[in-house]
Amino acid sequence: MTTHVQPVLEIAGEHVGRLLLRTETLLEEIASGHGLALGQHASSTLAAGGKRLRPVLVFVCAGGAESMNLVRAGAAVELLHMATLVHDDVLDRAPMRRGRPTVFWTSGRDAATATGDFLFSRAFAQLAATGSAAAVKALSDASSSLARGELMQRDDAFALDVTEERYFERCTLKTGKLFEAACRLGAVLGDPGDESADAIGRFGDRIGLAFQLFDDVLDLSGPPDQTGKSRGTDLLDGTVTLPIVYAREEDPSLRDERPQTASEAEALCDRIAATSALERSRERAKEFVAEAKNILSTLSLADNQRAALNLVADGVVERYS
């Protein structure tokens, strides 16, 4: 996605770039203003960066609007996203993320759990400052869904009976809802207003599903020098993704495999790649993108906003292609 943010900014208008810069400044202030130790953990988490895709969605969905409330909303969705990553790293005992050591690894389970809780609460503090109850509701609903999705993923670990339907339910909870919330926040706090929030939210949900599905394909296909992690981490964690479901349907012998090492996982990735599972999953992701674009076509949007959102949609599946 990184390579696709720049063209989105160029089309969406200069104000989106300004909003993103202000969001970075606000995130730095939040991290540095609450005590030394916590500030260090929070700063390193936020500085690890990432694509800031969710704030971009907030701003592009807000149309031409440019306000402090939008900056707060952009920071809020990023803070919530970061909070879940920090907690996930604790649960996964993950040493690295995005090429940097995790808070869990440098400072331990306790510090990482507290840092995640802190980032959570600061997300809501930012939205409280907008004065919009609809905005707080959007984020709290997404946050509850994230927790439910996390639990579902762990309940389903190594399960042999995960269906396509259950996979998508989990993706909706873990990814779709926060993308939906980002788009909804842009609508509610920006030009489109409350009455467009549901439809713009549905666009976000579809983009989120496509994003997650493509991410799950990349986990199996790599290449590692572009994804930043070895292939098959989902296989090692027991996270049953759609390409794994598809591959098992086509080659039932794959059901018996439970790799224990990175090289065993890589070998299993090769066997999955020998089926049509990756290609079928990519096609399914593209269907979500098409649905998202269909939703866009029903909305009353400025030309440049529509073009920018179409570009975001395309960008989700064009990574590393």
Add this chain to the structure above:
Amino acid sequence: MTTHVQPVLEIAGEHVGRLLLRTETLLEEIASGHGLALGQHASSTLAAGGKRLRPVLVFVCAGGAESMNLVRAGAAVELLHMATLVHDDVLDRAPMRRGRPTVFWTSGRDAATATGDFLFSRAFAQLAATGSAAAVKALSDASSSLARGELMQRDDAFALDVTEERYFERCTLKTGKLFEAACRLGAVLGDPGDESADAIGRFGDRIGLAFQLFDDVLDLSGPPDQTGKSRGTDLLDGTVTLPIVYAREEDPSLRDERPQTASEAEALCDRIAATSALERSRERAKEFVAEAKNILSTLSLADNQRAALNLVADGVVERYS
């Protein structure tokens, strides 16, 4: 405190009892409405009960007001309190709380972390539904403070240089701020209104400090059949509380003690009880209660509301006495 809730309800008026019942119903709905596994974890956490002291503070500080928004605020402070307990149990690897097995113990680290995150997010969802940005801000500030306090406590574990000042800073973050938020929510959403919120909030902060300090004395003094836990858990965890600070001042040989077993902790409790540390700490707690009552005397309150809040203040230090 349990024994003191009933007289508070009798003085504060029947509406407080009704608000508490509605809060229980709402908490049950929240726990049961979000998927089976999560619902079970959340239900067992909420059913484990406790004193519901924070909701009582919300309602009594609201004066004669009785509304769904107050019920939501009561549920929100309890949900946030529960969320932190669930996460604390993960960090402490605690098997039991309030005589029941913890979510961590029955369902594991992952489920407990997700359950805590879920309870957090539902707290904010309840306040979002009130439409009051001041209410959301009160809770998000308290929530950030809780995370900071948690981190501070773990940073200071087994430290020999914890001062009285640092201890009170930690108590403010870990306990005072949520008590303050409860009182503030009552004011903002009830009869007193925004202009009384700061003063009523300061009352809550003082009560919270007294409550925490007395809790810390009880950890050392027991008796276990009333506190529900063996004496000296803080000594085993390395949590340096004020009575420990005082005892070390009086008997420097205590600085070298680091008990490893429950019986070593009990023996150390006896040595601490031989100093004046417990009595000095109780006196300090009573000073906070006196400060709280002083703040009350400056507020314009109905007679029964004032009497009820005075009773809450007295109840904090009268447990097991």
